[in-house]
Amino acid sequence: MSLLSWNCRGLKNLSSQNLGFISSIASTNSIDCIFLSETKCQVSCLEPFFSKLGFQGCKGFDADGTKGGLFLCWSRSIVVSMISTSKNHVCCSIKDVTGFIYYVAFVYGSPVFADRSEIWDNLTIIMDNNKGKWLLMGDFNQVENNNQKLGGSLVLKGATQFLDWKLTNHLLDIPYHGVNYTWTNNRSNSAAIYERLDKAFCNSDWKDNYPDADVWNLPIQLSDHSPLVLHLHKQSEGKRKRPYRLDAWSLHHPEVCEIIKREWEESPEGSPALSKEKFRIRLETFEVGASGLSRITK
Structure with missing residues (x-):
């Protein structure tokens, strides 16, 4: 089973290259669940397209004009039950083909620093009200340390609060491959900034059931964000995981x-x-x- 998350930066035009790009990723990686943020359109506008691709269900949060918009769709091989939706998250439970049930929070963190703490608090409340195995993935719009940023200011607003939030909710990083930075400001030379904003986390209960899960950060194309593909059953490559290293x-x-x-x-x-x-x-x-x-x- 695989899940796709991407800040697509707009799908209002259904002839957009972005939709063809999403379709290609979905078919290549056997995607069962797609989460898109900043769609800049209504959920109902996207439903016919993804239905033709074989995704039987969809939910989300409509864009406010040309701002925001979240879209989630899933295949017939899984059962999805909605818990909560807002302009910053879509939370649900997923029952996979083996009958295993877990919770997922698909996240779009606010680009406005002052609004992020409320998002983290709301997610904590949702997780507290739904105890169990949790997976979180999406565009968190938050850098955690200087290793996740190249260029721009050294000041990392909200990093300490975000790390405290992860600790409070016992969240683990899901290992990733591919590009190190998932967002760019699309500028060049000394004005260029790269950050890893798109990530996936889980708690230990979820990790116990998917110990080999990993994320692929795909190259940045057609948007200023990388698509993330989460594979729940990684094939063993016989490689040792690199431990955390302190500078x-x-x-x-x-x-x-x-x-x-x-x-x-x-x-x-x-x-x-x-x-x-x-x-x-x-x-x-x-x-x-x-x-x-x-x-x-x-």
Whole structure:
């Protein structure tokens, strides 16, 4: 089973190249569920096209004129039950071909920094009200550390709050392949900025059922965002996963030594994967707050 998420930056024109591009990705990767953000059109406008592609159901949130718009469609091989929709998310449960049921939040984070904390809070409430296995994917519009950004300001607004939100909800990063940056401002030379805004997260309960799930960040085409393809059953390639690595400069700071000492002495809570992720996020939170030094050393 595979899922596609893409900030397509507009599908109002049904003869758009974007629709052909989506169709090609869907057929090549055997996609069972498609999530599109910034469609800039009504859900009803897109339903006939995706129905012809074999996607039996669809939901979403209509655009406000030429702003926003979310669209979700799914194939006959899965059962989708809606939980909540808004201009920033589509939340549902999915029952796959094996009968396994889990929750998914397809996310469109606000490009306005001041609005993001409310989105994270609303997602927390939804997850708290629906305990279980959770997957989150989409355009979060949030950089987490300086490794996820190239060019532009070193100031990462909202990064610490976002990392705290991930910790609070016990969210793990799903490993990715492909391009490192999923968004560009489409400028050149010194004005160019690249960021990894499109991502996928899960909790440990979901990870236990899909331990080999991974994301492919496809090249940026026809939009300023990369399409993301999440494969739930990755074929084994016999390669060892690269562990999280702390920048060498950080070891000169007493705060890092204190974090390591505290984590070593504390009794672990939850699964080993969750404990490791919490440790990694605490170190990343330190790196984000250390005046951008982690980026300078790259």
